[in-house]
Amino acid sequence: MNSGDKKITWARQYMPVLSSIRERFEREQPFAGMTIGMALHVEAKTAVLVETLAAGGAEVHITGCNPLSTQDDVAAALNERPNIHCYAKRACSVEEYYAAIDRVLDAKPAVTIDDGMDLIHRIHTGRRELLESIVGGCEETTTGIHRLRAMANEGKLEFPVIAVNDTPMKRFFDNVHGTGESSLTAIMTTTNVLIAGKHLVVAGYGYCGRGLAEKASGLGARVIVTEVDPRRALQAHMDGFAVMTMDEAAALGDIFVTTTGNAGIITHRHFPTMKSGAILSNAGHFNVELEVDWLEEHADAVERRDGIDSYTIGGKTIHVLAEGRLVNLAVPKGMGHPIEVMDLSFAVQALSAEYIAKIGSTLPGGVYDVPNEMDERIASLKLAALGITIDTLTEEQVTYMTSWDIGT
Numbered sequence: 001m002n003s004g005d006k007k008i009t010w011a012r013q014y015m016p017v018l019s020s021i022r023e024r025f026e027r028e029q030p031f032a033g034m035t036i037g038m039a040l041h042v043e044a045k046t047a048v049l050v051e052t053l054a055a056g057g058a059e060v061h062i063t064g065c066n067p068l069s070t071q072d073d074v075a076a077a078l079n080e081r082p083n084i085h086c087y088a089k090r091a092c093s094v095e096e097y098y099a100a101i102d103r104v105l106d107a108k109p110a111v112t113i114d115d116g117m118d119l120i121h122r123i124h125t126g127r128r129e130l131l132e133s134i135v136g137g138c139e140e141t142t143t144g145i146h147r148l149r150a151m152a153n154e155g156k157l158e159f160p161v162i163a164v165n166d167t168p169m170k171r172f173f174d175n176v177h178g179t180g181e182s183s184l185t186a187i188m189t190t191t192n193v194l195i196a197g198k199h200l201v202v203a204g205y206g207y208c209g210r211g212l213a214e215k216a217s218g219l220g221a222r223v224i225v226t227e228v229d230p231r232r233a234l235q236a237h238m239d240g241f242a243v244m245t246m247d248e249a250a251a252l253g254d255i256f257v258t259t260t261g262n263a264g265i266i267t268h269r270h271f272p273t274m275k276s277g278a279i280l281s282n283a284g285h286f287n288v289e290l291e292v293d294w295l296e297e298h299a300d301a302v303e304r305r306d307g308i309d310s311y312t313i314g315g316k317t318i319h320v321l322a323e324g325r326l327v328n329l330a331v332p333k334g335m336g337h338p339i340e341v342m343d344l345s346f347a348v349q350a351l352s353a354e355y356i357a358k359i360g361s362t363l364p365g366g367v368y369d370v371p372n373e374m375d376e377r378i379a380s381l382k383l384a385a386l387g388i389t390i391d392t393l394t395e396e397q398v399t400y401m402t403s404w405d406i407g408t
């Protein structure tokens with residue numbers, strides 16, 4: 001078995017929810033005769049999703065959604081499988097990245113699956129001839145949903161897209177536990193530094209930031225949170241973390257992780273006050289949170305190691321991991337989220353793709369929630385795989401919860 005197949009086989013054994021969906025897809029063939037275009041991080045867990053969709057009758061064309069997150073051996077293994085075509089390549093240039101997006105679109109997909117909205121953006125701006133044959137799409141991440149809602153608000157989103165990210169079975173596990181654990185793992189394996197006792201600054205206390213802060217704290221870090229939303233800031237304070245502005249945190253932090261999905265979080269305004277040896281990383285979707293370009297332009301010297309660029313400036317050194325791209329996937333040994341977490345996220349993707357394939361042509365353009373019943377079904381499948389049984393509501397309880405006239 002080649003290394004890509006070994007990785008896929010390893011992942012598959014920890015993805016029981018997707019396996020049970022695959023068994024049903026094999027019987028029911030919900031995508032028979034349909035082409036699915038995907039732009040996701042091409043690694044082993046994604047490969048299991050791709051296999052699941054192909055088992056359901058789809059012809060799948062896939063590329064990456066980040067120039068540094070592709071695992072080439074997994075991409076090669078995917079290309080060996082029938083009805084699957086993979087165009088992703090690690091460390092590709094920006095031109096190659098967008099050329100691969102176009103190759104996916106050349107296959108005229110009826111359904112798109114994005115992580116960051118690159119396929120949908122390209123369709124609406126440069127490949128509008130495809131709009132006619134597209135039934136709908138699914139979006140994996142917070143940043144993609146922000147962009148889609150902005151498009152929809154301007155009346156520019158021309159087909160229905162399921163907000164996979166926003167559903168509990170994705171956000172509660174993927175963003176919180178997945179990003180939390182895998183970002184810390186990536187930082188630790190890339191730098192080999194101790195987390196315990198360090199000041200670790202988390203920018204953004206959303207789903208990802210909260211998971212990261214809790215897990216870093218569990219490892220003994222002194223966590224500092226920066227926020228712009230007063231409720232999230234208060235939540236961080238009551239969860240026991242120091243809350244302050246980035247201007248203040250810049251001078252204290254040993255390790256920084258941005259998780260805002262916003263731009264310009266750590267910039268040249270902050271570098272002069274930082275400690276020498278500060279480690280900067282980003283777990284947000286795009287490489288816009290750290291002002292790496294400024295360091296590239298102004299540093300007196302740069303030393304490059306695998307996954308770490310060390311900038312000497314004004315007599316001090318600042319280390320940036322993975323060029324400021326999402327650290328859990330883009331460092332050389334970045335494995336992305338733990339497998340079990342992606343089993344849930346990709347179960348949502350697989351069922352959302354089935355749903356949009358079935359009813360997408362009846363829906364006007366816009367962003368749609370994952371149906372609640374589908375979300376609950378995935379939780380039940382996972383509980384069954386874990387051998388956990390839960391209580392069910394009694395008739396009395398249902399009556400109580402749905403009535404308004406029963407008081408003291």
Ligand SMILES: NC(=O)c1ccc[n+]([C@@H]2O[C@H](COP(=O)([O-])OP(=O)(O)OC[C@H]3O[C@@H](n4cnc5c(N)ncnc54)[C@H](O)[C@@H]3O)[C@@H](O)[C@H]2O)c1
Binds near residue numbers: 174179204226328
């Ligand atoms: N690395 C991964 O594998 C991975 C996984 C899931 C999501 N993401 C990405 O992580 C990012 C965050 O996702 P989320 O689900 O936590 O989003 P979220 O909306 O729940 O949280 C983002 C938080 O950042 C805060 N914020 C915005 N601007 C800020 C600023 N200037 N300073 C400080 N805080 C600021 C917001 O108030 C919010 O609380 C997105 O880009 C998402 O796409 C990455």
